[in-house]
Amino acid sequence: MTTTTTVNESARGGAARQAAGLPRLLPASPEDLRGHLARYGATPYRGYRDRAGALLGDIEASGLTGRGGAAFPVYRKMAVVARARAARKVIVANGSESEPASRKDELLLRLAPNLVLDGLQLAAEAVGATEAHLYLHYGPTPEILRALAERASRGLDGIAVTITQAPPRFLAGQETALVNRLGGGPALPTFQPPRVSERGLGGAPTLVQNVETLAHLALIARYGPRWFRAAGTDAEPGSMLTTVYWPDGKCRVVEAEIGAPLRTLLSSGAETQAWLVGGYHGTWLPMPQAAGLTLANDTLKRFEASAGAGVLVALPADRCGLTEAARVTGYLAAESAGQCGPCLNGLPRIAAGLAELAGSGHRRQTRADVERWAGLVTGRGACNHPDGTVRFVRSALTVFSSEISLHARGQCSATNRKPFLPLPDGMPTSEDDWT
């Protein structure tokens, strides 16, 4: 496994970053409430309903999109919940960070919990939420508990927050799975429609936002949409937290401006054989062809990629990319909810096919089988798990195609057999694993 040191790396790209006002989200060390208030001032509540509408306007003008991976416009989701006529409305801060390679939410919650909690309260006020939840990978951490206690003693929070620990499943952070879990059931996705923003927890309109998104929201509420747009691109404004893996095995969380050249975040020299952008539902990118891409979906989509939740990996040249891809695909298949026929039947077969390709010599039809199964599962599950997995697999087959030919002849270009991409230990085995 790689050695992971999660560190706020904010020194990269000096002048440009300072001009853009980075870093915005991460203080150098964990900040308590006093430090938070000294740095940012009091939580800028707008007042219920009428003036809370002004926050919605600011969010719309800012162009803030979700930082949980989907990049869905935050304003649109909030507007649906705000407009709904319902006795109960729910807001959930999603800190489940189910992607094994992502560490940014964990770091944000440790260094700047008050920023996230500010965002949660402000968004709750803006949509009229009557119930607030924190859905966290590690459950109630000391930093979160301390932050909540400090805020309570100052009477800062508008509504009480309930903390729920997310089960360590890849799908646990999916919106409908999250709502299922908060409702007391297992973290398994349900069919949409209806969207959770229309009918979610207990049938109430439910706003689910990633914790980083809420942190950005808390800053927009203070400094306004124009400040937010001072960084990033016109189409995709602002900054985002990225979890970056370098070929030496080090892992860093970096706040980057959207539109920054990926070269400034990831190594692109001879020691790197390929990039993985967007995590395990993301896309493998060939080097050096992809070296000129930027951290913006506009350019990434040329390679059918997107930034996702900001996981960026530079795969070292001495590893076998095919083997890495096969390992991760095996994990993704095991994490299928097993509820939908195509996903349940297709993903394990795709994983087995990839494992065969990564082995020594494979049957002639395996490659065609994997392609066929990939086509069969796309768009046919209740959630996007099969689609994301297929994106990962297809890009791997393309980028590592020469490796496939080598393995067919019983060879391999790797000189280092140590696994590189991080995966959790233990595959799910019983129903309890989802609760």
Add this chain to the structure above:
Amino acid sequence: MSGTTVFWYASRATGIVALLLLTAVLVLGILVNRQGRLPGLPRFAVTDLHRNLSLVAVAFIAVHVFTAVLDTYVHIPLLSAVVPFASGYERLWLGLGAISLDMMIAMILTSLLRGRMNRVLWRAIHLLAYASWPVAFVHSIGSSKDLQQGWMLDMAIGCAVIVAAAVVWRLAHAARQVPRAGRVAAVFAQHTATTSRATTSRATASKQARRNRESVTR
């Protein structure tokens, strides 16, 4: 005198036919659930037959009830068809008939509304079939001298045996079912088994996959 005899005979006859129909309906219902086929017929025939025969059965039960009420030899109030133990005559056996009919009414009404109602609730009510049939069976044997002897008794026992066999088949499948948490592992295992055998044609592999699918579907 001849009038009462006609009604009485009609009630007995339609009752017996209803029992046969209900036996077929229950077996067909299990067949639908198990995705079984009737030889020579398309898949939709099983589910259509199950639904249509259930309506025919209810029609026969309606005639069975009305003729029994109309017959003046004994007094059976109409209400006792749905209110259990409300008849003076043969209170116990007719009461069981009413219970069974009540359950059938619930099943049919919910099935007519199944597009608009909660699936879990629909299924729970539909499971009443496994209670409704035995109760109807006991009602039939208890209230009908016809069924208590001769070839009719054999026929009634035959129905019971068929239902029992179908239920055992259904329970055996439920016992074999892989729980959701184990399904992915089961597919991995199936796939390894299939590919390690020298399976050449995709048609064979997919037929095998469909058969294997039995144990990992809900």
Add this chain to the structure above:
Amino acid sequence: MADTLRVNPINCTGHGVCAELLPELVSLDEWGYPIVDPRPVPPVLDREARRAVAACPALALKLMRIEEPARSGSKAF
């Protein structure tokens, strides 16, 4: 008013009745699960489509009025 056929893949157990009743719009994959044409149902097939929806033993087939593509919410999840 054109509706679109959608399968709830969680409820679907692969009975295959829909593919029999509506082969123009539904075919079965190699595991017996339906592949449904995502385009709006042509008016001439409307009655057959409703029949298929009613016939599904698992109540998994639905006719929906959809303005957006058949994807469960966001792009990632």
